[in-house]
Amino acid sequence: MAYLDHAATTPMLDEALEAYLAAAREVGNASSLHAAGRRARRRVEESRERVAAALGARPSEVIFTGGGTESDNLAVKGIFWARRSASPGRRRLVSSAVEHHAVLDAVDWLVDHEGAEVGWLPVDAAGRLAPETLRAELAAHGDEVALVTAMWANNEVGTLQPVAALAAVAAEHGVPFHTDAIQAVGQVPVDFAASGVSALTVTGHKLGGPAGVGALVLARDVAATPLLHGGGQERDVRSGTLDTAGIVAFAVAVEAAVKGQQEYAARVAALRDDLVERVRHAVPEVVFNGDPADRLPGNAHFSFPGCEGDALLLLLDAQGIACSTGSACSAGVAQPSHVLIAMGADDDRARSSLRFTLGHTSTQAEIDALVTALPTVVDRARRAAALRTPR
Amino acid sequence: MIDGAEGGAGTLGWGRERDGVRVLAAMSGGVDSAVAAARAVEAGHDVTGVHLALARNPQTYRTGARGCCTLEDSRDARRAADVVGIPFYVWDMADRFHEDVVDDFVAEYAAGRTPNPCLRCNEKIKFAAVLDRAVALGFDAVVTGHHARLGPDGLLRRSVDIAKDQSYVLAVLTRAQLDRSVFPLGESTKAQVREEAARRGLAVADKPDSHDICFIADGDTRGFLAGRLGEAPGDVVDALTGAVVGSHTGAYAYTVGQRRGLHLDRPAPDGRPRYVLSITPKTNTVTVGPAEALEVSSVRAERVVWTGGARPAGPVGCEVQLRAHGDVVPATVELTGDTLRAELGRPLRGVAAGQAVVAYRPDPAGDVVLGSATITA
Numbered sequence: 001m002a003y004l005d006h007a008a009t010t011p012m013l014d015e016a017l018e019a020y021l022a023a024a025r026e027v028g029n030a031s032s033l034h035a036a037g038r039r040a041r042r043r044v045e046e047s048r049e050r051v052a053a054a055l056g057a058r059p060s061e062v063i064f065t066g067g068g069t070e071s072d073n074l075a076v077k078g079i080f081w082a083r084r085s086a087s088p089g090r091r092r093l094v095s096s097a098v099e100h101h102a103v104l105d106a107v108d109w110l111v112d113h114e115g116a117e118v119g120w121l122p123v124d125a126a127g128r129l130a131p132e133t134l135r136a137e138l139a140a141h142g143d144e145v146a147l148v149t150a151m152w153a154n155n156e157v158g159t160l161q162p163v164a165a166l167a168a169v170a171a172e173h174g175v176p177f178h179t180d181a182i183q184a185v186g187q188v189p190v191d192f193a194a195s196g197v198s199a200l201t202v203t204g205h206k207l208g209g210p211a212g213v214g215a216l217v218l219a220r221d222v223a224a225t226p227l228l229h230g231g232g233q234e235r236d237v238r239s240g241t242l243d244t245a246g247i248v249a250f251a252v253a254v255e256a257a258v259k260g261q262q263e264y265a266a267r268v269a270a271l272r273d274d275l276v277e278r279v280r281h282a283v284p285e286v287v288f289n290g291d292p293a294d295r296l297p298g299n300a301h302f303s304f305p306g307c308e309g310d311a312l313l314l315l316l317d318a319q320g321i322a323c324s325t326g327s328a329c330s331a332g333v334a335q336p337s338h339v340l341i342a343m344g345a346d347d348d349r350a351r352s353s354l355r356f357t358l359g360h361t362s363t364q365a366e367i368d369a370l371v372t373a374l375p376t377v378v379d380r381a382r383r384a385a386a387l388r389t390p391r
Numbered sequence: 392m393i394d395g396a397e398g399g400a401g402t403l404g405w406g407r408e409r410d411g412v413r414v415l416a417a418m419s420g421g422v423d424s425a426v427a428a429a430r431a432v433e434a435g436h437d438v439t440g441v442h443l444a445l446a447r448n449p450q451t452y453r454t455g456a457r458g459c460c461t462l463e464d465s466r467d468a469r470r471a472a473d474v475v476g477i478p479f480y481v482w483d484m485a486d487r488f489h490e491d492v493v494d495d496f497v498a499e500y501a502a503g504r505t506p507n508p509c510l511r512c513n514e515k516i517k518f519a520a521v522l523d524r525a526v527a528l529g530f531d532a533v534v535t536g537h538h539a540r541l542g543p544d545g546l547l548r549r550s551v552d553i554a555k556d557q558s559y560v561l562a563v564l565t566r567a568q569l570d571r572s573v574f575p576l577g578e579s580t581k582a583q584v585r586e587e588a589a590r591r592g593l594a595v596a597d598k599p600d601s602h603d604i605c606f607i608a609d610g611d612t613r614g615f616l617a618g619r620l621g622e623a624p625g626d627v628v629d630a631l632t633g634a635v636v637g638s639h640t641g642a643y644a645y646t647v648g649q650r651r652g653l654h655l656d657r658p659a660p661d662g663r664p665r666y667v668l669s670i671t672p673k674t675n676t677v678t679v680g681p682a683e684a685l686e687v688s689s690v691r692a693e694r695v696v697w698t699g700g701a702r703p704a705g706p707v708g709c710e711v712q713l714r715a716h717g718d719v720v721p722a723t724v725e726l727t728g729d730t731l732r733a734e735l736g737r738p739l740r741g742v743a744a745g746q747a748v749v750a751y752r753p754d755p756a757g758d759v760v761l762g763s764a765t766i767t768a
Binding site: 310311314315317318380381383384386387 | 478480524527528529
């Protein structure tokens with residue numbers, strides 16, 4: 001079995017799993033006033049401090065959530081609502097065309113239901129949003145904008161955005177800047193304060209923690225209207241009984257991922273470079289997508305001309321090789337990736353894509369398995385795709 | 392079409408299983424295809440499950456749909472694949488389905504004929520687009536939950552469960568298509584299939600059968616056609632007197648043999664019910680007449696497929712069926728080029744152009760499909 005889909009989810013780190021089990025055996029609601037509650041609260045607050053320290057934030061800026069999608073929704077909708085309440089003229093959202101659906105769909109929802117306007121900013125052929133593009137948008141619409149949101153690293157093609165430069169442009173116009181850093185934390189250096197962003201999304205299961213727990217790091221001076229109302233557990237911005245065990249394990253994983261980032265990135269990037277070179281050798285026509293250098297260390301993304309990604313995936317899966325077409329699903333039906341389309345790919349190239357992502361358990365043997373299987377798989381997928389030609 | 396050069400052509404019929412054959416199980420989300428997939432696994436095949444997404448916009452089929460392509464069906468198929476223990480994928484066949492089945496359905500009605508979309512879907516989608524793709528991807532055959540027998544002799548036969556028999560809608564399949572098809576349910580009744588599904592822990596064991604045309608969610612074929620073809624008012628004419636006896640909003644909405652929904656202004660002179668005898672798209676006329684005028688004692692059909700042995704040089708005595716679940720009558724069938732002519736042993740009513748004539752050879756081991764053709768007159 002070759003697991004080449006770490007960007008979808010990566011195995012939990014042993015220390016995170018152990019921390020989870022230890023905490024899950026303890027009783028205590030972190031909001032309770034008795035000793036058991038205080039013990040739970042203490043574990044949560046220690047975890048908050050660990051996450052804050054690892055990400056260059058203050059503990060009070062860390063809001064624990066139910067994961068990346070919730071954090072993105074809280075940032076996009078919550079900051080939009082708060083900004084619009086404060087100044088009704090600020091109804092415009094600015095975002096890149098290559099965001100994850102957790103951001104895209106939240107923005108679209110605000111447009112459809114809350115009278116928001118949106119400026120989708122184009123990216124270059126590598127998937128990068130240029131600071132000048134944002135500058136031009138804000139020069140034209142700066143005083144209408146409630147929020148700028150742009151991801152730190154693209155989940156499909158792995159391209160890194162110039163987040164600090166983008167955040168600086170937003171700051172010039174006094175506009176809060178949110179970044180979805182789900183794919184970035186533990187892969188590349190991420191420092192909340194140094195980056196100048198106002199809000200940052202991170203989630204557990206992409207960096208060796210559990211799924212269903214994450215955080216929104218939200219600068220203290222940025223207001224957000226809650227999505228979830230109730231006990232007000234998290235700074236009155238997020239309600240819901242705190243998942244103590246999940247938060248503890250999340251913090252352990254964030255700390256470990258950030259601490260080991262440099263060594264990890266060097267090891268995984270070397271494996272990735274080997275994968276890229278050997279895939280190119282096995283299938284010379286492949287197109288490598290995303291920025292060749294300024295990208296996530298574990299990400300390799302290709303288009304295989306004349307193939308359909310879902311056929312490749314099926315055939316590789318049958319050989320025990322797990323990868324992703326990287327595209328969104330509705331009813332399980334693959335749509336051409338909006339990321340590749342935004343990068344200028346046509347429908348065929350977008351549909352012919354596969355994403356291979358490495359992680360902390362990746363080995364050379366997994367790459368060997370992929371490269372061995374690939375020529376036959378590509379040949380078969382090509383024959384299948386040829387049937388699609390109009391009759 | 393199908394590449395028959397490699398793999399298990401001719402060796403895959405149910406009853407002569409061999410190990411190591413890679414088969415693709417088309418899983419609709421219903422009980423039949425789930426049990427078919429399970430049996431294929433048990434027979435030692437390497438099985439992969441595929442659900443065909445046929446709706447261009449799944450949302451439009453989400454509520455109240457009873458067809459074979461809702462999101463709920465997709466989830467049911469996925470759960471069945473989990474229980475059976477096979478990989479599962481969704482294949483997007485929406486464009487092909489719309490071109491080859493839905494558009495064809497509309498065009499056929501517009502031309503005054505009565506298509507059978509299930510038959511067309513088998514011919515063009517399940518055992519063509521899907522099978523071709525499967526073969527290209529290295530599969531040897533497609534497994535479906537159709538109730539029909541396909542034995543070691545390669546002959547297609549009726550299911551043991553005559554009430555559920557689907558050989559009629561499979562009779563359009565060519566030799567090459569049949570050679571790469573596996574129907575594991577032909578020897579079982581529907582009741583046995585449901586029982587087995589329950590025994591296997593498949594949640595779809597008591598899921599109701601689908602009846603209606605899957606792409607017409609509310610079952611209103613006339614409304615669906617009106618939406619596609621627009622209203623086209625015209626006359627309803629009595630065949631005997633030539634008199635205009637009513638009006639309609641689109642001749643395409645009528646089917647030969649139809650009695651209900653004619654809304655005639657005047658009763659017929661003899662006071663007896665009137666039936667649709669024919670539809671003439673050119674003049675947008677629906678012609679009605681008495682029941683006996685519906686009787687047909689011979690049919691002409693085109694696009695002949697003959698899989699039940701060597702193509703006959705002269706007339707063949709056999710039985711024919713002219714629509715799904717329709718009467719079976721003795722007949723003499725003769726092939727000339729791509730044309731089939733059937734002289735019926737007794738007249739049949741409600742024979743509609745666009746339906747298939749399927750010829751069977753009676754057989755105690757299951758009536759054998761000899762061939763089929765599309766009725767033109």
